[in-house]
Amino acid sequence: MPVAGIKAGSPVRRRRVKGVGLPQRIEDELREQNERFSAAVENMSHGLCMFDADERMIICNRNYISIFRLDAEVVRPGIRFFDILQHSVDIGIASQSAEQLYAIRKPYIDQAKPSTYEETLADGRIVNISHRPLASGGWVSIYEDITEQRRAEQELKEQHRRFDAALANMSQGLLMYDADGKLIVRNERFLELYHVRPADLPLGMSHRDAFKRLLELGIYTKLDPDSEISQIEACLRAGKTH
Numbered sequence: 001m002p003v004a005g006i007k008a009g010s011p012v013r014r015r016r017v018k019g020v021g022l023p024q025r026i027e028d029e030l031r032e033q034n035e036r037f038s039a040a041v042e043n044m045s046h047g048l049c050m051f052d053a054d055e056r057m058i059i060c061n062r063n064y065i066s067i068f069r070l071d072a073e074v075v076r077p078g079i080r081f082f083d084i085l086q087h088s089v090d091i092g093i094a095s096q097s098a099e100q101l102y103a104i105r106k107p108y109i110d111q112a113k114p115s116t117y118e119e120t121l122a123d124g125r126i127v128n129i130s131h132r133p134l135a136s137g138g139w140v141s142i143y144e145d146i147t148e149q150r151r152a153e154q155e156l157k158e159q160h161r162r163f164d165a166a167l168a169n170m171s172q173g174l175l176m177y178d179a180d181g182k183l184i185v186r187n188e189r190f191l192e193l194y195h196v197r198p199a200d201l202p203l204g205m206s207h208r209d210a211f212k213r214l215l216e217l218g219i220y221t222k223l224d225p226d227s228e229i230s231q232i233e234a235c236l237r238a239g240k241t242h
Contacts, residue, residue, distance in 0.1 A: 046144045053137025055081040055109075067127060067143050069093050095122045105131075109139055118146070126150050181207045194219055207232070 047064030051057055057079050065072050074087050086098040094101060108115040108131050116130040130142045167174060173190030177183055183205045191198065200217060201210055211225040235242035 046142050048140065048142055049084075050134075050140045051081055051138045055138075057081065057084065058138070064143055067145050068121075093121055093123065095120055105129075175201075175210070177207050183207070183210060 042061050044061060044063060047061060047067045049057060049060040049064045057075070057077055059077060060075065062072075064070075065075060068088055069091060070084070070087060070093075071091070075084055082098060082102055085094065085101045088094040088101075089096075089098050096104075104119075108117065112133045114130070114132050116128065119127050119129055121127060125145055125147045128144045128146045131139050132142070133139050167185065167187040170187060170189055173193040174185065174187045175183060175190055176185035183201065183203050186198070186201060186203065191201075194214070196214075196217060196219070200213060205213070208225055208229050211220070211223070211228060214220045215223060215225065232242050
């Protein structure tokens with residue numbers, strides 16, 4: 001009922017109208033924040049899944065579903081963490097039983113501190129998993145398929161092994177320098193031919209300093225390092241062998 005003596009449009013009435021609209025504005029702001037949060041989660045390059053203190057899923061993104069080949073109709077908000085693991089077993093993506101997977105992950109979750117580990121799936125893919133605790137209980141997990149990264153690292157390691165084997169079995173001595181003239185490769189045969197130790201020609205030494213060191217050791221005599229280096233650099237610029 002209107003209060004006697006107060007005209008329409010008075011400050012008191014305007015304050016009442018403003019007060020009525022406050023809950024709606026709060027609701028609108030919350031909706032906008034949720035929309036922004038959902039957009040950010042869905043556009044992440046990694047998989048994301050968030051769980052509450054009762055180990056029930058709060059939210060996950062499409063990348064999480066995609067990485068583990070899960071059924072989005074099964075993995076929905078409210079599902080228990082253990083049931084997600086069981087679902088991954090049922091569809092054949094997990095390499096262990098749900099109980100085994102839960103036993104592996106439970107200590108990380110109970111520690112309530114950031115933790116990271118890797119898991120190999122049944123199809124051979126490798127997933128990096130990071131857990132981060134939430135202040136209110138529960139945790140958020142980030143998932144990244146690192147299969148290609150690990151494969152590339154393994155291939156590089158194998159290339160290094162083959163390269164080292166080739167160097168070790170060469171009949172020629174070899175020194176290799178980078179574009180800045182720093183020593184990056186030195187095989188055992190070179191050390192044998194020149195009767196020097198690895199410490200005499202450490203990796204990272206410049207081409208000029210290597211010449212000077214060989215002079216100091218008495219291996220080279222009557223040789224001008226500056227003149228020799230100038231000739232070598234001129235030939236290299238011309239694309240010629242010196």
